[in-house]
Amino acid sequence: MKFPLWERQNQKATDEYLNAEVQNNIYKGYEEAARRLNDLVYETRDIPFYIHSFRINGTKKTRQALLESVTYDALQARTLGTIIDEVRVAADKLRRLDIFQYVDVFLDDSNEPSALDIILSVEEKSRFWIKTGTEIGNDAGSANISLNVRNAFGGAESLEAYMSAGTQTSHVFEFCLAKPINGNPDSRVDISAFSLTKNNQIYSSHDEIMRGIALKWRVLSRFGYHELGYGSTWRQICNISPQATLSIRESAGHSLKSSVTHTLIHDKRDDLMLPSRGYYIKLFQEFAGLGGDVNFIKNEIESQTNFPLGKGFIFSASLRNGFLYTLNGQQSKISDRFFLGGAQSIRGFKLNGIGPREEKKDSLGGDLYIAGGVSLFTPLPKLSKYPVKGHLFLNGGSLLQMNPSQRILSSIFSLSRAPSVSTGVGIVYRSSILRLEVNFCLPLVATTSDKLKKGLQLGLGFNFW
Numbered sequence: 001m002k003f004p005l006w007e008r009q010n011q012k013a014t015d016e017y018l019n020a021e022v023q024n025n026i027y028k029g030y031e032e033a034a035r036r037l038n039d040l041v042y043e044t045r046d047i048p049f050y051i052h053s054f055r056i057n058g059t060k061k062t063r064q065a066l067l068e069s070v071t072y073d074a075l076q077a078r079t080l081g082t083i084i085d086e087v088r089v090a091a092d093k094l095r096r097l098d099i100f101q102y103v104d105v106f107l108d109d110s111n112e113p114s115a116l117d118i119i120l121s122v123e124e125k126s127r128f129w130i131k132t133g134t135e136i137g138n139d140a141g142s143a144n145i146s147l148n149v150r151n152a153f154g155g156a157e158s159l160e161a162y163m164s165a166g167t168q169t170s171h172v173f174e175f176c177l178a179k180p181i182n183g184n185p186d187s188r189v190d191i192s193a194f195s196l197t198k199n200n201q202i203y204s205s206h207d208e209i210m211r212g213i214a215l216k217w218r219v220l221s222r223f224g225y226h227e228l229g230y231g232s233t234w235r236q237i238c239n240i241s242p243q244a245t246l247s248i249r250e251s252a253g254h255s256l257k258s259s260v261t262h263t264l265i266h267d268k269r270d271d272l273m274l275p276s277r278g279y280y281i282k283l284f285q286e287f288a289g290l291g292g293d294v295n296f297i298k299n300e301i302e303s304q305t306n307f308p309l310g311k312g313f314i315f316s317a318s319l320r321n322g323f324l325y326t327l328n329g330q331q332s333k334i335s336d337r338f339f340l341g342g343a344q345s346i347r348g349f350k351l352n353g354i355g356p357r358e359e360k361k362d363s364l365g366g367d368l369y370i371a372g373g374v375s376l377f378t379p380l381p382k383l384s385k386y387p388v389k390g391h392l393f394l395n396g397g398s399l400l401q402m403n404p405s406q407r408i409l410s411s412i413f414s415l416s417r418a419p420s421v422s423t424g425v426g427i428v429y430r431s432s433i434l435r436l437e438v439n440f441c442l443p444l445v446a447t448t449s450d451k452l453k454k455g456l457q458l459g460l461g462f463n464f465w
Contacts, residue, residue, distance in 0.1 A: 045081025052115035058122040062099065063154035069183040070094060074118070087118055094122065096185040099151040101125050125150055135166070141460075142166025156180050170207075172196040186220035203352045203363045203451075205244035206252070208335060209236040224266035224281075232258045232291070235335045245358040251334045259288035269306060273462055274377075274387065274430040276314045280304040288336075295328040296336065304465070312379030314389070317372070318465045320397075324367040329404045337365030340399040341420075341451070343459030346371055347395055348422025348441035353451030355399030360449060364401065370415050371397030373465060377428060387430040391439065395465070396421035421445040424457075436460055 054071050070093050074086035087105060094103045106119040131146045144164035152159045157179045164172040176192040195211045212233035219226045235255045240248060262285045269278035282302040289295035300322040308314055322338045340346060341353035356364040373395025380390050398415045402408075426439030437459035443452045 045079060045084070047080050047114075048078060049080040049083055049114050049116060050078055051075055051083060052110040052112045052117055054118045054120075056120045056122060058100075058124065060124055061127065061151055061154050062124065062156075066155045066183050080116075083116060083118075091120060093183060093185055094120070097156040097180060097183070098185075099125055099156050127151060135164070142169060142172075144172075152177075156183065156185075168199050168202075170197045170199050188218045190214070190216045190218065192216075201239075201241060203339075203350070204334070204365075205241035205248050205362050206237050207239035209238060210234070210335075224264055227261070227263040229261045229263075230259070230290075231261065232256070235333075237334065243361070245362045247358045247364055248334075248362050255294060255333055255335060256292035257288050257294050257336070258291035259286050260290065261286045269304070271430075273435040273464075274389070274428060275304075275306040275316070276308050277306055279306070289327060294326075294333055294336065296324055296326045296332060298322075298324045298336065300338075302465075312384060312389075314377040316375040316377065318374075319370075319372040320465065321370045322368065325402070325408070326404055331404065332367050332401075334365055337367060337401075338369045338399060339363060339365050340369055340371060340397055343437060343439075343453075343457050344461050344464050346373070346397050346420065346422065346465075347393060347424060347437075347439055347457060347459070348443045348453055349420060349446075350451040350453050353453070354397060354420045354447075355449070356401050357449035357451075363451075366399035367402040368411055368415060369397060369399040371395070371465065380427075389428045389430075391426045391428045391437065392424075393426075393439070394421070394423045396445070418447050419445060420447060420450050434460055434462060435464060437464065 051074060054075060056067050056071075059067070071090050074083065074090050077083040077086045084107075087107075091103045091105050094100055101123040102121075104121040106121065108117040108119065110117045127150050129148050129150065131148065133144055135142045135144065142164050143166065144162065146160055146162045148161075149159040151157065157177060160174075160176045160178075162172070162174045162176070172194070173196070174192055174194040176190055178188050178190045181187040181189060192214050193212070194214070196209075198208045198210070200206050200208060210233055212231055214229055214231040216227055216229035233256070235257065237248075237252045237255075240252050262283075264281075264283045266281045267278075269275035269280050280303065282300075284298075284300040286298040287296075288298070300320070302318075302320045304316065304318040306314060306316045324332055324336060324338065326332050339352040340355055341349035342351040346354060352363045352365075355366045355369070358364060373393060375391060375393045375395075378390035378392070380388055396419045398417075398419045400411065400414055402411045420443070422441055422443040424439045424441040426437055429436040437457075439457050439459070440455060441453055441457045443450075443454055446452055
């Protein structure tokens with residue numbers, strides 16, 4: 001028998017209502033079961049228990065030694081609550097090693113009294129993958145490709161061959177092998193070999209070739225991200241422009257740097273490119289002199305703080321300082337010096353346009369610098385739904401070279417005597433991949449050697465100060 005149209009529509013609505021009711025009842029049942037399970041676990045978490053067996057199903061290339069190191073703490077647990085906590089930690093470690101598509105956990109009764117059988121079901125990710133991308137920042141752009149081998153030797157190792165070509169860095173090649181320590185995704189050892197060529201013609205009339213090897217230990221702790229490394233790098237200043245100044249010509253040639261470095265990053269910002277709250281601190285130290293022909297200590301600190309003012313207004317302040325001191329009584333190499341100026345560094349000045357310069361042409365870099373700025377980000381009418389802000393800023397800094405015979409304190413006091421300062425207004429857009437700034441800049445104070453960028457200045461990149 002065929003129902004009239006209105007009856008069929010009424011029947012359809014009734015079925016949809018009943019299905020919704022069934023789904024709602026099932027969902028409520030799941031919620032109630034989960035609540036009871038949580039209550040039961042909480043009430044019994046101190047009961048003595050142990051793991052009778054721990055099986056991981058689905059591994060093909062992953063070595064047993066890696067799995068044993070990840071599950072070791074769980075196997076030592078002796079109460080139900082500790083077992084559940086440690087199994088959760090082990091599963092999270094396996095997920096963050098980035099070698100499995102999924103990691104599912106199952107707890108089962110054991111034939112032994114006061115014991116559990118733990119089963120982890122996993123599926124390994126594909127071992128080979130290729131990644132391409134682009135990088136934009138500091139008035140430069142590049143395209144890159146990386147060839148990767150995941151879980152290369154069964155211990156969550158990663159092999160990467162990275163190649164890049166661009167405007168400022170004409171080519172980069174790096175081969176890197178990384179391995180987690182004891183199956184810990186937050187502690188890794190990297191060994192790499194690299195070769196790159198930097199095009200510094202636009203501000204310093206030369207190219208620089210760097211080739212070397214590096215060994216790094218990276219660890220994430222409650223204090224932040226640590227990186228301890230050793231590197232041996234051969235540098236060559238070459239392709240000197242016919243119009244290069246005498247200082248650049250004298251810098252031409254080869255140099256070998258052998259150094260140890262340490263980096264600490266503590267980042268509590270809510271966004272890396274356009275934060276509205278939080279702070280950021282980075283400390284960098286380097287000692288060169290373990291062989292090679294350069295001998296120096298180098299320190300740098302970067303800091304930033306951000307907090308909302310309400311109604312879409314955000315205040316941001318940053319401060320940076322760097323110090324390079326040679327220990328052999330010689331002038332520092334241009335390859336090791338600091339450079340300052342540009343849309344991502346100090347707005348209102350050209351790229352590396354602040355500091356020592358010969359014949360008002362070639363930037364020579366410096367051994368000591370200080371830079372800082374404040375910004376006010378404002379909401380824009382009718383654009384509050386979009387990641388666009390108005391921007392008012394005041395920034396400045398100073399960069400100078402040190403004479404090895406000069407007293408350090410006198411050099412530090414010299415930083416405050418002739419700062420380069422600019423102000424301006426503009427618009428900031430935060431996309432999913434980078435930050436874009438369009439600012440109208442007005443230099444307020446400058447030295448005779450500075451390269452100014454008065455008027456519109458475009459900035460593209462990830463980190464702005």
